[in-house]
Amino acid sequence: MSTDREQYNQFWEEKWDTNTIFWDFGKMQIALKELIGGNKFHIPKGNCIVPGCGHGYDAIYFAQQGYKTVGLDVSISAKKAAEELAAKSNVPSGNLEFVTADFYTYEPPSSLFQVAYDYTFLSTVKPKDRELWGQKYADIISPGGYLITLIYPIDFGSSNDGPPFQLNIEMCHTALDKNFTLEYEDRDPAKEPPRETSCIMAVWKRK
Template identity: 30%
Template sequence: MTDEWQAKVQKLRQIVTEKGHQAGGGWDHAWQTSLTPWDRGQGPQPALTSSYERDARTKNLLPQSAGGNALVPGCGRGVDVEYLASRGFDKAVGVDLVQGAIDKAHNWLASLPRQPWHDRISFVALDYLSVGQDDESKLDLTAKSLFGSFDLVYDYTFFSALPPALRPKVAASHAKVTKRGGKLFTVVYRLKVDGDGYDGSGPPFKVTPQDYHDVLDAYFDLEFHGKPLEHAPGHEGIEEIMIWKRKEVE
């Protein structure tokens, strides 16, 4: 990682710590000021594409046939949403807390050569953590429309971008939107590695696979855990994947 990139990460941590994770907080400021070091203008995550296309361990665990719906919480610019739409999902939805991120996603998609699957993509500004709350009367129709709608939910660093105290809300929201028997694909990053010199102060916060088990086991059964066939640059050794199946009953 370059010194410039590391400096942006440190600045992002400072802003999010000062302004918070809620709507109108640090994430809004990050997008308004283009302080988005995770958004490097690259393609979809190699952990996702290799798991879908080339990894014999995982291909059959993920929805492959045409049809179904996919969701990416914390979608940012929407690159992974566009990739999932290209896989044949009837609907690929990206959700982000920040309207500025959604605006960039729309602009980025419009800049691409037009493809047939682009009509199946939508981006929504929404507090995803609110979806899993017990009092559904507080939710608007957009949030309620997500309930039990998705065959695949893809979490790339959404879990680790938020403080540990919010992880139960992340799990509850994942459970609320995933169909019974549907899949949750989590990229475990940034993986805690002893002696790596990273203090764990996020975002991204250090995570272990057990952190995911602690909040997801009530709703999902783990089907696969291992290293992805391919990694994003610089993620070797600090990134794993876990594929979960939504429980039929709890």
């Protein structure tokens, strides 16, 4: 791992260790619940990964819906918080595991993933690393599998000075089109307080 990556990962561990996680609003996003639970787009059951999972709200939801899920985060403190929350949640046995690892060096333990979910993780990725971000998803998602991206923030943040970095769907196309096709796009997905600013729900299929 490069020194740059080590410093960046340490930055996130310090945020979690000191509980300065201002971006955490204590729940999953309703847009994901409506996509999966509301059958807006059919995502077949399979192995699922949620990078930058933090407290694990989304990873827990996927596991509850029947996906065998890995919640990934670089922070040991985040993993501990996620495991504590999962222990109080109704998660089927064997459906959920939290792992402390760097996304870019992480290797699936057995088979590739059929589903991945990215919400706010991309907003932490430096612009120079977005191509690596897209390639890593291509490396760990099996052909025919799906990458779900809830693209946020769009209305705020900086294009060059973050995190969070301001995002748009064109950035995702640039990073993903080599290995994925856009199958579903909702430019006004459901929102609820306290996070009601613009976002885009997009589902990409691995070629």
